[in-house]
Amino acid sequence: MPIIQSVDRALRILDLFDEYDKELKLTEINERMGLHKSTVHSLLKTLQMHHYIEQNPENGKYSLGMKLFERGHYVIQSLDLRTVSKEHLVELSKETGRTVHLVIHDGKEGIYIDKVESSNATVLYSKIGRRVPIHSSGVGKALVAFKTPEELEKILDGYEYTKQTPNTLTDKDSFLKELNSIRERGYAIDNEENEPGVYCVAMPVKDYTGQVIAAISSSTAASQITNHDLEKSVENLKLTAAKISEKLGYGFQSTIS
Secondary structure, eight states, X not given: OOOXXXXXXXXXXXXXOOSSOXXXXXXXXXXXXXXXXXXXXXXXXXXXXXXXXXXXXXXXXXXXXXXXXHHHHHHHHHOOHHHHHHHHHHHHHHHHTSEEEEEEEETTEEEEEEEEOOTTOOOOSXXXXXXXXXXXXXXXXXXXXXXXXXXXXXXXXXXXXXXXXXXXXXXXXXXXHHHHHHHHHSOEEEESSSSTTEEEEEEEEEOTTSOEEEEEEEEEEGGGOOHHHHHHHHHHHHHHHHHHHHHTTTTGGGGTO
């Protein structure tokens, strides 16, 4: 298939900008592209005319234009969380042999919006459309742990820490302490706190704004969990959450900020 050289060069110029190089001089672009100054200048002017590139009038440096944000936003809007996540949830369940969930936050609860059940399922509580408490579930904790203090205070105002099992956290102080631990390690755990005999590891999923918009988890029998199993679960979930977040545009904001 023939490559259109001018288009290829224009796209390569756009790829020069990242979170470290948000602005570049014409000479810097020339050097990195290995092209004649007049050629690069013409390409930049064309990109600038269509608002894919902007030039700072104060220092003459170039940066990515808002047209990229506009087009990228259309792509993000067309993405459906369940559709984007499905293949990765199925892959995770097959690889681990465990039940996998996708949950979103709503008010003071989480809502299961997808579930991939393993052949040896041990999780009876979860069901698509069913709500889950945020204080006793791994996914619930992962959903709210990264909220701002103001958002979290609003969520927890009047919250009832219902005791689901003997392991359930039943007061605000212990719950806040747990959320702090989750922020430090990056994932949440439900050790028979929501359903007796069930151990769950959960990881947040982020969108293009960097906000946590969902959580994924893998669940299995608590009796089967060892330190090695936990490490492997965290590793698998982290990779899956990263894949889903990337498809939702996470990381895109760094190229336009």
